[in-house]
Structures are given as structure tokens and as C-alpha cells.
Amino acid sequence: MADAGMLRFHVPEPEVRPGGTPDFSNVPIPKAGSVPRPEIDVDPRTIRDHAFSIIRVLNRNGEAVGPWAGLLSSDELLAGLRHMMTLRTFDARMQMAQRQGKTSFYMQHLGEEAVACAFRKALEPGDMNFPTYRQAGLLIADGYPMVTMMNQIYSNEADPLKGRQLPIMYSSKEHGFFSISGNLATQYIQAVGWAMASAISNDSKIAAAWIGDGSTAESDFHSALVFASTYKAPVVLNVVNNQWAISTFQGIARGGSGTFAARGLGFGIPSLRVDGNDYLAVHAVAKWAAERARSNLGPTLVEYVTYRAGAHSSSDDPSAYRPKTESDAWPLGDPIVRLKNHLIGLGVWSDERHAQAEAEILDTVIAAQKEAESHGTLHAGGKPSTRDMFEGLYAEMPPHLRRQRQQAGV
Amino acid sequence: MPRRTMIEAIRDAMDVSMGRDSKVVVFGEDVGFFGGVFRCTQGLQAKYGKSRCFDAPINESGIVGSAIGMAAYGLKPCVEIQFADYMYPAYDQLTQEAARLRYRSNGDFTCPIVVRMPTGGGIFGGQTHSQSPEALFTHVSGLKTVVPSNPHDAKGLLIAAIEDPDPVIFLEPKRLYNGPFDGHHDRPVTPWSKHELGEVADGHYTVPLGKAAIRRAGSAITVLAYGTMVYVAQAAVEETGIDAEIIDLRTLLPLDLDTIVASVKKTGRCVIVHEATLTSGFGAELSALVQENCFYHLEAPVARVAGWDTPYPHAQEWDYFPGPARVGRALLETMGA
Numbered sequence: 060m061a062d063a064g065m066l067r068f069h070v071p072e073p074e075v076r077p078g079g080t081p082d083f084s085n086v087p088i089p090k091a092g093s094v095p096r097p098e099i100d101v102d103p104r105t106i107r108d109h110a111f112s113i114i115r116v117l118n119r120n121g122e123a124v125g126p127w128a129g130l131l132s133s134d135e136l137l138a139g140l141r142h143m144m145t146l147r148t149f150d151a152r153m154q155m156a157q158r159q160g161k162t163s164f165y166m167q168h169l170g171e172e173a174v175a176c177a178f179r180k181a182l183e184p185g186d187m188n189f190p191t192y193r194q195a196g197l198l199i200a201d202g203y204p205m206v207t208m209m210n211q212i213y214s215n216e217a218d219p220l221k222g223r224q225l226p227i228m229y230s231s232k233e234h235g236f237f238s239i240s241g242n243l244a245t246q247y248i249q250a251v252g253w254a255m256a257s258a259i260s261n262d263s264k265i266a267a268a269w270i271g272d273g274s275t276a277e278s279d280f281h282s283a284l285v286f287a288s289t290y291k292a293p294v295v296l297n298v299v300n301n302q303w304a305i306s307t308f309q310g311i312a313r314g315g316s317g318t319f320a321a322r323g324l325g326f327g328i329p330s331l332r333v334d335g336n337d338y339l340a341v342h343a344v345a346k347w348a349a350e351r352a353r354s355n356l357g358p359t360l361v362e363y364v365t366y367r368a369g370a371h372s373s374s375d376d377p378s379a380y381r382p383k384t385e386s387d388a389w390p391l392g393d394p395i396v397r398l399k400n401h402l403i404g405l406g407v408w409s410d411e412r413h414a415q416a417e418a419e420i421l422d423t424v425i426a427a428q429k430e431a432e433s434h435g436t437l438h439a440g441g442k443p444s445t446r447d448m449f450e451g452l453y454a455e456m457p458p459h460l461r462r463q464r465q466q467a468g469v
Numbered sequence: 470m471p472r473r474t475m476i477e478a479i480r481d482a483m484d485v486s487m488g489r490d491s492k493v494v495v496f497g498e499d500v501g502f503f504g505g506v507f508r509c510t511q512g513l514q515a516k517y518g519k520s521r522c523f524d525a526p527i528n529e530s531g532i533v534g535s536a537i538g539m540a541a542y543g544l545k546p547c548v549e550i551q552f553a554d555y556m557y558p559a560y561d562q563l564t565q566e567a568a569r570l571r572y573r574s575n576g577d578f579t580c581p582i583v584v585r586m587p588t589g590g591g592i593f594g595g596q597t598h599s600q601s602p603e604a605l606f607t608h609v610s611g612l613k614t615v616v617p618s619n620p621h622d623a624k625g626l627l628i629a630a631i632e633d634p635d636p637v638i639f640l641e642p643k644r645l646y647n648g649p650f651d652g653h654h655d656r657p658v659t660p661w662s663k664h665e666l667g668e669v670a671d672g673h674y675t676v677p678l679g680k681a682a683i684r685r686a687g688s689a690i691t692v693l694a695y696g697t698m699v700y701v702a703q704a705a706v707e708e709t710g711i712d713a714e715i716i717d718l719r720t721l722l723p724l725d726l727d728t729i730v731a732s733v734k735k736t737g738r739c740v741i742v743h744e745a746t747l748t749s750g751f752g753a754e755l756s757a758l759v760q761e762n763c764f765y766h767l768e769a770p771v772a773r774v775a776g777w778d779t780p781y782p783h784a785q786e787w788d789y790f791p792g793p794a795r796v797g798r799a800l801l802e803t804m805g806a
Contacts, residue, residue: 189538220575230574237541238574242565248531249566252538259494259520259544266538278558282531289526452572452611454579454634457679457723 073308077378081388088390091118091334092125096343099351103329110320110330113364116339121400127343131180133407139180139338140398140408142200143172144416147395148424149195149205150369153212156428157226157373161436162212164226166192170368170386173338173394174299176200178267181345182235183353185264189237189250192227193299194269201234205424209431216441217434221451223443244270244277247296251286254294254352265293265352273304275319276312284360288326291357295348296323298360299335301367306380323360335365336394339401364391445469472662473669475646478620479509479585482627483547485673487517490545493631495522497532497549497585506551507587507646533559533584537567540580540636547631553586553640554600567636568611583630583637588616589697589744590781590790591644591654599781601696601745606638607722607754613637613678614721618645618699619666622719625676633678642696650697651704652792681725683732687714690738690803693729693755695719698742698791705796711804713740721751729755730762737768740799742791747775772799 074082094114097106116128123129131139150167157165168175175196182188188197198208207219211229214222220230230238237253240246250268257264270280275298287294298319302309309319316322323330329351333344341363348359368386370377377383402408435441449456449464456464473481486493495510501524504511514522525532529550536546550556556563563584570580590599606614615630615637617623623641630637644650648658649666661667684699689712694702699717706713714732718725733739739759741752752773759771774791782789 187542219577220573223575224573228573230577232574232577238570238578240566240569240573242561245534245562245566248534248562249538249541252535253542254538255535256494256539256542256544259539260542279530279534279562282526282528282534285526285528286531286535451576453613454571458726459722459724 071310073310073381075382075385077380077382079382081382081385083388083390086390089113089115091115092128094125094127096126096347099347099354100356101329103324103327106329107324110324110332111318113332113334114340114344115334115337116343117337117397117401121397121404123339123401127340130343130346131339133402133405135180136338136398136402137407139176140395140402141416141420142176142196143338143395143398145420145424146172146176146196146199148420149199152424152428153209154373156212160438161432162214162226163437165212165373166227166371167369168193168196170389170393171299171301171335171365172196173341173398174335174363174365177338177341178297178345181342181349182267183264185235186267187235187237187250187253187264188267188269189246189253190239190269191246191271191274192239192241193271195227195229197236198229198231198234203231203234203236205427206430209428210434213431213434213436214442215431215435216443217431218443221443221447223447243274244279247283248279248286251283251292251294254292255286255290258290258293263353265295265349267295267297269297269299271304272298272300272302272309272319273307273312275322284323284326284328287358288328291355293352293355294358295345295352296328296358296360298362299365300362301365303367303371303377303381305371305375318362320360320362328358328360330360330362332362332364334391335363336391336397338394338398366391470668470670472667473620474661474667475620475623475641476507476509478624478669479627479641480511480513481669482624482631483510483513484516486547486628486631487513487521489673492543492545493547494539494544495547495549496525498525498527498551500524500549505549507643509585510549529555529559530562533562533567536582536584537562537570537580540582541570541578545581545631547583547585550584550586552598553588553602554597556586556602560605563612563636563638564609568609571635572611579634580636581634583627583639585639585641587643588640589642589644590786591650591697593783593786595783596780601743601776603640603721604745604749604751607751611636613723614640615678615719616640616642616695616721617719618642618696618717619649620661620669621666622676622682624669625674626678626719628673629675629678632675637678640696644697649700652701652790653704654787676719678720679723679725681719681728682717683714683728684717685713685715687712687736689713689736690740690800691716691729691732691736692740692742692800693718694742695721696744698744701791701793701796702742704793705800708793709797709800711800713800726758726762729759733759733763734766737766738803739767740772740774740796740803742774742796744776744791746778747773748778750775769803769805772803774799
């Protein structure tokens with residue numbers, strides 16, 4: 060028994076706080092192309108290293124290299140770039156609209172655009188995502204109308220959710236996007252249940268669960284892993300590790316497990332880490348996991364290593380808890396810049412075309428915003444009726460609610 | 470007509486529902502091969518296969534959370550929480566997810582699930598096998614809460630709950646599983662096979678949600694009760710000789726207010742009885758509604774008889790349980806005797 064002195068209480072701390080120099084030298088970044096691509100029916104015990112490494116396709120020169128490369132055509136990659144650029148522009152406009160008082164709240168995706176945009180392209184029609192609040196890329200990449208998203212953000216008269224939900228808590232069954240709760244981690248086990256139902260029904264559809272690094276500490280995350288493991292549910296269990304849960308660094312949720320992907324190993328679930336800022340890598344790993352699910356091989360846990368370059372939400376100020384320049388120091392770079400450079404290297408894109416695309420996208424987003432604002436914003440113009448507040452709670456309104464609606468004079 | 474225990478009636482309701490609709494699935498702790506600790510799902514796995522009736526890990530939030538996902542897919546899960554006392558880990562999923570899914574998505578996704586759970590005391594179950602948490606559900610917008618009191622109703626209400634398009638909490642008074650317990654714990658209980666409400670028709674029928682039943686017509690006083698307390702109230706009425714009207718609420722939400730108001734306006738007096746703790750119990754809501762709707766007809770203050778505001782004790786079970794003596798005293802006091 061060495062050191063049997065007083066017990067010491069341990070609270071993990073990030074390497075650097077405001078005022079310090081950002082330092083990610085403790086984040087090992089494997090070379091692009093260095094992590095093997097196993098067969099989808101691999102014995103999870105033989106790929107434990109995948110839970111600790113990082114699968115990367117794009118190297119420093121913007122080339123796609125290694126066994127996970129080569130799945131997407133130039134046209135598909137150009138479309139992916141456009142989706143990410145659209146999401147970033149959409150975010151900038153909506154963030155500004157929030158500052159202008161046109162809505163109460165907004166959450167942006169800055170730096171994480173590749174994760175949802177690329178993942179969406181690995182799914183088939185009819186598959187279902189159970190997203191958190193930072194996966195609007197799933198909608199953008201699936202062609203969901205931006206005007207409808209904005210109508211929801213503005214809670215205006217055309218809001219498909221009738222003003223009942225916080226901004227950005229979208230819902231679209233048609234686009235495989237489960238209603239965002241705003242509650243954390245609850246959707247993770249629901250995704251597993253949806254996948255179980257698909258298997259019970261001998262269907263071919265799969266589910267995708269989404270969670271952030273911080274919320275993996277919730278018990279629903281562990282519930283989901285137990286159920287997914289036990290019933291071999293056709294689900295992809297996504298963990299977006301963007302390093303920060305509001306002001307809490309990822310070490311508080313991760314504890315001593317090394318990585319979030321490693322959580323899956325004890326459940327016998329193949330668990331992979333992927334460069335979340337690498338569109339090609341995200342897509343390739345998502346495709347691998349989706350194929351496993353669709354082939355009755357069960358769940359896969361995927362940790363996307365990325366960085367939340369923006370604030371948690373419009374109510375958050377990250378300069379209070381991390382160095383302002385930390386996002387610049389993030390070693391995996393910016394997903395849009397990386398894909399842009401890759402496409403330029405392929406000879407199908409250029410700085411000029413990129414600038415032109417940025418301008419076109421801005422015009423499109425502004426046009427959508429104008430249309431949405433013609434239906435009202437949170438405090439001005441058309442809005443959902445007070446009557447809508449009472450509707451739609453039950454399929455049939457019970458008598459006590461009918462009485463209350465009468466009391467409210469609507 | 471065949472007679473069934475409440476367990477057999479509940480099992481029959483699931484059997485009928487599973488037979489009619491392949492979207493109905495049943496799961497929970499011990500419910501698969503074994504058929505549940507109270508045997509309510511016995512035989513269902515053998516009959517419908519492991520995809521339709523199966524064992525779940527001991528994880529209530531997982532059971533309800535996965536059921537919500539299944540319902541969003543299009544199935545109709547009817548899940549069992551082994552005891553209502555175990556539902557707390559699932560409370561987040563029930564109250565913030567199941568209850569609000571239709572509303573928050575404006576009908577894009579819905580949640581037709583039934584969550585069955587044995588409730589109430591009288592079995593020496595102590596703190597963790599005796600609770601009556603119905604008010605924790607009636608307080609939540611978006612849920613429906615049902616408490617049957619007999620095999621006939623249990624079957625019809627459970628089929629109605631499974632067919633309902635919204636989430637239903639189905640509380641099964643476990644002390645009634647085998648007979649109409651009236652609170653006289655020192656006397657033998659009449660089995661359901663000798664009770665008229667043990668008559669349970671074969672096949673499909675429903676008892677509509679939101680409709681109370683008058684168990685005893687009377688003119689002197691109205692007793693509002695549900696679950697086990699219906700029989701305790703009957704015993705108290707017989708022992709006091711008061712001509713009471715006993716209303717078995719059957720569904721707490723939506724509540725059959727019309728039946729309550731009509732009765733209290735007729736009798737002018739009201740006693741509310743439940744096993745759950747008094748403070749902020751469902752009786753408080755009932756009392757407020759009676760006062761709001763019947764004030765000028767009332768001849769006496771509305772009385773409540775409920776569990777004491779302590780955790781459910783073990784050795785002191787019969788001091789805690791609101792038995793016929795306490796209900797009888799409340800009846801006499803409210804009558805002004």
C-alpha cells in the first residue's frame with residue numbers, strides 16, 4: 060500500500076483557461092489514411108484501437124488518402140461543400156436576427172458543419188435521425204426548406220410547430236428528423252427504440268441517435284447502449300465531441316475513459332473515432348456504420364472529434380471560460396476550408412468559384428429570410444394564435460382543456 | 470360469462486389487442502419468458518413470439534424511452550413497470566417526452582404508448598412496493614391516467630388505452646389483482662370468481678376512458694374513489710348505514726366531471742378517498758373542482774381521507790392504509806352526525 064495518506068478529491072481541469080495560450084499538443088492526431096477500414100462484420104474485439112485513434116481521409120495537402128477514401132464523386136463533394144456553406148451562412152443570418160430581437164434564442168454550428176451534413180448523405184430515405192439541437196445540417200443536406208426552418212425560428216404565423224417550441228427545435232418526419240426535445244439525451248434511447256421497432260417490423264430502415272460529449276454522462280446514454288447492445292438494434296450511435304458542454308470541458312463527462320468512443324467497448328459495440336471536420340471521413344464512417352445496421356449486424360458507436368468554434372447558444376459567452384483564440388489552434392482545422400482545398404486540388408473548384416458560391420448562398424439565404432419575415436417574427440407581424448396553444452396536446456381535446464380555452468377567451 | 474381475476478383480465482386485454490393488431494408489442498422486466506412477477510403477461514411470448522413480447526433490462530427510463538421511439542416508428546407499445554414505485558427513473562421520459570411529443574411536433578410525431586404499473590398498498594410491500602403516484606401523472610399535461618377497480622373494467626379500459634392515440638398511464642391496484650379488497654385485512658377476501666364484476670367477456674370490448682361508474686346509487690352523500698378505495702368505501706357505507714352514492718372514477722384524466730357534479734348537486738355532501746398521500750394528492754384537485762362547481766349545493770365541507778403524509782411504512786401498514794374505519798368516520802362527520 061503506497062501513499063496511504065489523506066484522500067484527495069479529484070476534479071479534472073482543461074489545459075488552458077482564458078488568458079492562457081491554447082495548447083492541443085495533448086490531442087494526438089493520427090496521419091490521414093493511417094487507420095484501417097475493417098469489414099462491416101468485424102469482431103468488435105479486434106478493432107478496439109479504433110475507439111482511441113481518429114479516422115481521417117483528408118491530409119494536410121487536401122488529398123483524400125487511405126482505405127476510407129474514394130466513396131464520393133466530385134459532384135457529391137461539391138454538393139456537400141454547398142450544404143456546409145449554406146448552414147454557416149444560415150447560422151450567421153439567424154444569429155444576427157436573434158441579436159436584432161427577431162427571435163429569442165439561436166444555436167449555431169460553427170466549425171461542426173461537416174458532421175451532420177456528411178452523415179445525412181450516408182442514410183437512405185425513410186431512415187430516422189434523433190438529433191440534438193446542433194444537427195440542422197441534417198435538414199439542410201436533405202433539402203428541407205430554409206424558409207420553413209426560419210418560420211420555426213421566428214415562431215411566426217407559418218411556423219409548422221405553431222409557436223410551441225423554442226427556436227431551432229425543428230421536427231420533420233418527412234425528412235427523417237425526429238422532433239427535437241430540448242431535453243438532453245432522452246432522444247438517444249428513443250432512437251434505439253425506433254430501431255428496435257424497425258427490426259420488430261422486419262423493415263429495412265435504420266435509426267441514428269445523436270448526443271453531445273457532455274450529455275453522454277446522462278443515464279439515458281447508458282440506457283441506449285444497453286438496449287442497443289442487448290437487442291442488436293439497427294442504429295448508429297453518434298457522439299459529437301465538440302470539446303465543450305457550455306462552459307464545461309469534455310473531461311468532466313469523459314472521466315477516465317480516454318475517449319467517448321471507448322464507452323461502447325464494454326457493451327461489445329464496435330466503436331470508432333473520426334475526424335469530425337473531415338467531410339469525407341465523416342461520410343465514410345457513417346456509411347460503414349449504416350451498412351452494418353442495415354445488414355443486421357447491430358449498432359455502431361461513432362465519436363466525431365470536432366470543436367465548437369462558436370458559443371453554445373445565443374445566451375453564451377465562451378470568452379469567460381476558454382481562450383478566445385482556442386478555435387484557431389484547433390488541430391483539425393475548419394471543415395469548409397478543408398473540403399474547399401480538396402476540391403481545388405481535384406481541379407473542380409477554385410477560390411473564385413468559392414467566392415461566387417458564397418455570394419449566391421448569401422442571396423438565397425437572405426431571400427428565404429425575407430420570405431420568412433413576411434410571415435412575421437417573434438415580436439412583430441403574423442404569429443400563431445392563442446388558440447393554437449390549447450390545440451394538439453391530445454388527439455381529442457379533453458373537457459378540462461376545452462373549459463380552460465373558453466376561460467382564456469379563445 | 471367467464472369469470473377472471475384482474476390479472477387474467479389484464480392479460481386477456483393484451484392478448485386480444487396483440488391478436489387484433491400486429492403493431493402492439495409488450496415488454497418490461499420479467500414479462501417475457503416468465504410472464505411478469507404478477508403473471509399479467511404469462512403466455513404472451515409463447516403465443517406471439519419474442520419480437521412481440523420480451524424481457525427488458527432493469528432500466529425504466531430505457532423501457533419507456535425505447536417505447537416512445539417505437540411509437541414514433543408506428544408501433545403501439547404496452548410496457549410494464551414492475552411496480553409504480555420503480556417508475557421514477559422513467560419520469561423524465563414520461564413527462565417531458567411522451568406527454569409532449571404530439572404537442573411539440575404539432576402532430577408530426579405521436580406517442581400511443583401504454584405504461585402499465587401495479588400501484589397501491591396492502592401487500593406489506595413497504596416503501597418501494599406500495600406507492601400510489603397517480604397525482605404525479607395527472608399533474609402532467611399530455612398524459613391520461615387510468616385506475617381500474619375490477620376485472621371487467623380492467624380489460625375494457627386497457628384495450629381502450631392500447632387503442633388510444635396518446636400516452637396512457639395504467640395503474641393497476643395490486644391489492645385487487647385477486648379479489649375486491651375492502652380494507653378488512655383480517656378477513657378473507659372474496660375471490661373475483663364470486664364477484665359479479667369478475668365477469669369478463671371473451672374477445673374485444675372497451676370501457677371508454679373518461680367515464681366514471683356509479684357503484685352504489687344513494688342520496689345522502691357522494692363518495693369519490695378509485696381503485697382499491699372503491700371497496701373500502703363500500704365497506705364503510707355498509708357499516709355506517711349511510712345512503713351514499715359511490716362513484717368509481719376509473720379514469721382520473723380526462724375526468725368525468727359531469728358525473729361528479731351531478732351527484733354532489735344531488736347529495737350536497739362529498740367525501741374523497743384515496744390511498745396516496747394527502748398533500749397535493751388527486752383529492753385536492755377533486756375537492757377544488759367540487760367546491761368550484763357545487764358550492765351552493767354543499768351542506769358540509771368536502772372531506773378527504775387519504776394516506777398519511779409519510780413514506781409508506783412496513784410494520785404499520787394497517788395504521789397507514791385508509792381503511793373502512795377512517796372512511797366511516799369521515800362519512801359520519803360529513804353527515805353532521
